[in-house]
Amino acid sequence: MKPNKSLGFDFSAKIKSLSDKTKALPKKLKNLLKKENFKTLFTEKLDVLVSALIIATGICFIVCDYILFKSGGVRPYSAERVGKFLIFPMIMLGITAVFAFIDGLRKNRRTLCERGGYNEMANDRLGRITKKLLADFDLGSASEEVKSELSALRKKRVNTLTVAISTTSTAFVFSVITLINTDKFTVEHVNADIARAACVIIFASVLSFIAWCVYSSQCFNTRNEERRIIREALRENPDLRLPKAEKEQKGRLSRIIESEKAGFILKALLLAVSLVLIVLGIMNGGMADVLSKAVAICMECIGIG
Amino acid sequence: MKNIFTKIKNFSVRHAPTKRRLIQVYSALLFNANLKGYISGSGGIFKGDTKNFCTPGLNCYSCPGAITSCPLGALQNAFASSGKSAPYYMLGIILLYCVMFGRWICGWLCPFGLVQDLLHKIRTPKVKKSRITKVLSVFKYILLVVFVVILPLIYVLRDIPLPAFCKYICPEGTFGGALGLLINPANDGFFSGLGPLFTWKFILMISFIVAAVFIYRVFCRFFCPLGAIYGLFNKIAIFGIKLEKKACVDCGKCVTACKLDIREVGDRECIQCGDCIAVCPTQAITWKGSKIFLPKNDFEKDTSSVCSEDATNVITVNNNAVAENAAERFKKRSRITASVILASVLLAALVYFNIVDPLINKDERPDYSDFDDEGVDEELAKIPFGEEVGDRCPIMTLDLVDGSGSISISSLRGKVVVINFWGTWCGPCKAELPYFNRIASEYEGEVVVLTIHTAYNKTSKAEAPGYISEHFDGSKMLFAYDIPYDDYSDEYYTALGGLGGYPMTLVLDDRGVISFTKQNSMHYEELKDAVENALNK
Numbered sequence: 001m002k003p004n005k006s007l008g009f010d011f012s013a014k015i016k017s018l019s020d021k022t023k024a025l026p027k028k029l030k031n032l033l034k035k036e037n038f039k040t041l042f043t044e045k046l047d048v049l050v051s052a053l054i055i056a057t058g059i060c061f062i063v064c065d066y067i068l069f070k071s072g073g074v075r076p077y078s079a080e081r082v083g084k085f086l087i088f089p090m091i092m093l094g095i096t097a098v099f100a101f102i103d104g105l106r107k108n109r110r111t112l113c114e115r116g117g118y119n120e121m122a123n124d125r126l127g128r129i130t131k132k133l134l135a136d137f138d139l140g141s142a143s144e145e146v147k148s149e150l151s152a153l154r155k156k157r158v159n160t161l162t163v164a165i166s167t168t169s170t171a172f173v174f175s176v177i178t179l180i181n182t183d184k185f186t187v188e189h190v191n192a193d194i195a196r197a198a199c200v201i202i203f204a205s206v207l208s209f210i211a212w213c214v215y216s217s218q219c220f221n222t223r224n225e226e227r228r229i230i231r232e233a234l235r236e237n238p239d240l241r242l243p244k245a246e247k248e249q250k251g252r253l254s255r256i257i258e259s260e261k262a263g264f265i266l267k268a269l270l271l272a273v274s275l276v277l278i279v280l281g282i283m284n285g286g287m288a289d290v291l292s293k294a295v296a297i298c299m300e301c302i303g304i305g
Numbered sequence: 306m307k308n309i310f311t312k313i314k315n316f317s318v319r320h321a322p323t324k325r326r327l328i329q330v331y332s333a334l335l336f337n338a339n340l341k342g343y344i345s346g347s348g349g350i351f352k353g354d355t356k357n358f359c360t361p362g363l364n365c366y367s368c369p370g371a372i373t374s375c376p377l378g379a380l381q382n383a384f385a386s387s388g389k390s391a392p393y394y395m396l397g398i399i400l401l402y403c404v405m406f407g408r409w410i411c412g413w414l415c416p417f418g419l420v421q422d423l424l425h426k427i428r429t430p431k432v433k434k435s436r437i438t439k440v441l442s443v444f445k446y447i448l449l450v451v452f453v454v455i456l457p458l459i460y461v462l463r464d465i466p467l468p469a470f471c472k473y474i475c476p477e478g479t480f481g482g483a484l485g486l487l488i489n490p491a492n493d494g495f496f497s498g499l500g501p502l503f504t505w506k507f508i509l510m511i512s513f514i515v516a517a518v519f520i521y522r523v524f525c526r527f528f529c530p531l532g533a534i535y536g537l538f539n540k541i542a543i544f545g546i547k548l549e550k551k552a553c554v555d556c557g558k559c560v561t562a563c564k565l566d567i568r569e570v571g572d573r574e575c576i577q578c579g580d581c582i583a584v585c586p587t588q589a590i591t592w593k594g595s596k597i598f599l600p601k602n603d604f605e606k607d608t609s610s611v612c613s614e615d616a617t618n619v620i621t622v623n624n625n626a627v628a629e630n631a632a633e634r635f636k637k638r639s640r641i642t643a644s645v646i647l648a649s650v651l652l653a654a655l656v657y658f659n660i661v662d663p664l665i666n667k668d669e670r671p672d673y674s675d676f677d678d679e680g681v682d683e684e685l686a687k688i689p690f691g692e693e694v695g696d697r698c699p700i701m702t703l704d705l706v707d708g709s710g711s712i713s714i715s716s717l718r719g720k721v722v723v724i725n726f727w728g729t730w731c732g733p734c735k736a737e738l739p740y741f742n743r744i745a746s747e748y749e750g751e752v753v754v755l756t757i758h759t760a761y762n763k764t765s766k767a768e769a770p771g772y773i774s775e776h777f778d779g780s781k782m783l784f785a786y787d788i789p790y791d792d793y794s795d796e797y798y799t800a801l802g803g804l805g806g807y808p809m810t811l812v813l814d815d816r817g818v819i820s821f822t823k824q825n826s827m828h829y830e831e832l833k834d835a836v837e838n839a840l841n842k
Contacts, residue, residue, distance in 0.1 A: 263541075267543055273397075277393045280393040290379045293382045298471065300502070
């Protein structure tokens with residue numbers, strides 16, 4: 001019989017559990033305000049807090065920026081006006097970054113103690129090892145407890161991934177909207193517009209970055225946990241191990257690059273392309289452009305102008 | 306006394322520079338061979354044909370010592386000029402470096418990498434790599450896309466060249482360019498231009514410098530777009546480091562020993578410093594692509610095979626000692642030859658750029674006595690011609706851009722004259738021109754605004770009429786061309802104290818005496834104040 005590898009996702013059951021959770025939300029919030037729960041939030045569930053902060057900061061930033069636009073655009077650009085609207089999300093971003101950093105440090109320290117030494121490859125290798133273990137593991141025949149534990153871990157990871165993807169895509173869309181807002185980019189206000197665009201893009205990038213940091217940290221922890229659960233289950237019942245899966249095939253590009261002959265052809269081709277581009281550049285005046293720029297002091301490049 | 310010598314000897318043995326450090330210092334000196342630019346001369350930067358080419362590493366071309374262009378700055382400028390011609394040249398140059406060396410350049414040739422390496426040698430607690438730094442290393446790709454590609458391309462649509470990364474982030478420009486220029490007393494005029502942008506860039510530079518003490522190669526790992534581009538080609542590059550997968554036992558010692566956020570040796574984060582070669586227990590890490598880096602074992606193999614083909618009785622395959630000696634001799638000979646050639650090249654460059662070149666291209670200021678100014682009253686005639694405030698503005702006849710004739714400053718006497726030097730290739734010049742246009746309209750009849758376009762650059766000179774008719778059709782400003790002085794500068798610009806930085810603005814009072822001068826961008830309010838001052842004199 002083919003082993004059942006699904007983790008038992010039932011759509012109707014999921015909706016039911018969601019509605020149950022929503023109903024229980026006021027009670028949970030009430031509990032959250034208790035002192036001991038606060039402590040748990042800052043010590044054990046910091047990643048959840050950071051995720052929540054990311055979403056809140058993003059929403060806050062978008063609202064503030066919208067108000068800034070609506071109240072007469074960005075011009076005349078002044079620190080006072082931008083500060084008035086953006087200081088709040090900026091502070092929130094700072095707090096989020098600090099929490100994310102503490103979260104990373106805390107987990108990193110724990111890992112250091114557990115592994116007895118830091119290995120930079122840990123995360124990648126751990127991912128590979130866990131995936132391999134999972135591939136060789138007969139999940140269908142495993143106990144309900146193991147199934148539910150693994151399912152919860154995966155759900156946790158998927159949730160953080162959803163946050164990361166949604167934050168990144170929102171940030172990307174928002175950056176694109178800012179950049180293609182052509183009416184705002186004019187010759188007279190080049191610095192103001194660039195500063196604003198850079199402010200939006202950097203903010204969006206930092207927000208996405210924090211989200212992916214949290215996801216990375218979540219991956220590391222859940223995979224570690226998954227590995228432990230699977231190994232324990234295998235120790236208790238060795239029959240759960242499936243026959244080894246076939247060795248993973250390498251990517252086509254990797255094979256091309258690593259094969260000596262094809263690699264040589266690829267390098268030669270790229271060299272030829274680069275030389276052709278240089279010749280074309282010399283012919284179309286690109287080289288003269290480089291010289292004309294380089295013989296004059298670029299005041300703005302060095303920060304004087 | 307003997308004890309001191311022994312201590313010095315021991316110190317020098319302990320702190321002997323590695324081969325990598327020597328090559329880094331060598332390349333930094335070679336790329337910045339115009340040492341006289343920092344201390345003497347008439348200020349400004351090096352102007353010569355070698356600036357047609359780019360250094361492989363990050364080295365600002367506005368640095369007084371630089372004899373070549375910075376590939377990142379030139380790439381942004383190429384994108385910024387893509388409205389008129391495709392950036393083939395810079396893409397070709399970057400691709401060539403990528404295919405040849407990859408990030409080996411970052412580890413061995415980049416002058417800013419050397420600065421960071423030296424700063425990191427200061428004995429302080431260090432921040433080790435972690436998952437946080439690993440994720441942070443992606444940030445340089447964001448900077449590459451946003452600041453090097455998207456922003457310059459967006460501003461092409463507005464006809465403004467904007468090197469966004471150089472302008473808002475690059476600490477090398479502030480460190481080598483701004484500070485390099487400001488330490489030369491001949492450039493004291495630049496102090497007047499320091500503003501909020503300099504404050505921002507200076508703070509950023511200081512932050513990078515401080516961070517480099519605690520975090521290894523902080524700029525290269527998290528912020529350098531050039532390293533990001535090179536890193537993508539690390540696996541394809543002809544020179545560099547390689548990992549023999551068959552010999553690798555996956556012990557992870559190389560990755561643990563590496564200070565950068567690599568996942569495996571030679572990946573996109575690897576700067577190919579070669580420190581991992583020593584820690585590899587199976588010697589799976591080697592240099593690829595060149596006999597220069599031929600490891601001893603390989604050489605023995607090669608020598609043995611050659612000997613066996615000769616099949617003589619004198620040397621046999623088993624004669625390892627002879628082969629080892631031959632290998633040692635070969636290595637020594639190669640090392641000496643390479644050192645002599647490299648030292649000669651550096652010496653020749655230093656001599657040429659600091660001694661020979663200044664003799665050929667004598668830095669001559671125009672002789673102000675040549676400027677003919679007839680018909681002035683005796684009192685005015687007593688004021689000497691010059692470039693400073695209070696001097697009489699030198700007179701020259703310049704051709705008008707519309708081809709309708711020529712114009713001389715002496716013909717404008719009786720009105721306040723604003724002279725602005727600009728070029729279509731210069732972003733800040735174009736950005737401030739509307740302010741001059743506004744002044745010309747607001748003070749019509751009292752003030753004449755004369756904008757003088759660069760002439761040594763024939764391409765941009767040809768673009769000027771089109772740009773003017775597109776943006777300033779019906780303007781009250783006068784548009785003229787400068788007179789080419791040599792291949793890299795103009796005569797009137799040089800006569801009025803130009804050091805190579807554009808835009809430059811002068812305000813003359815109604816007698817033709819300079820009342821204001823600035824070699825930098827101007828805001829409307831600043832310009833208006835200068836004009837008002839000249840009017841009230």
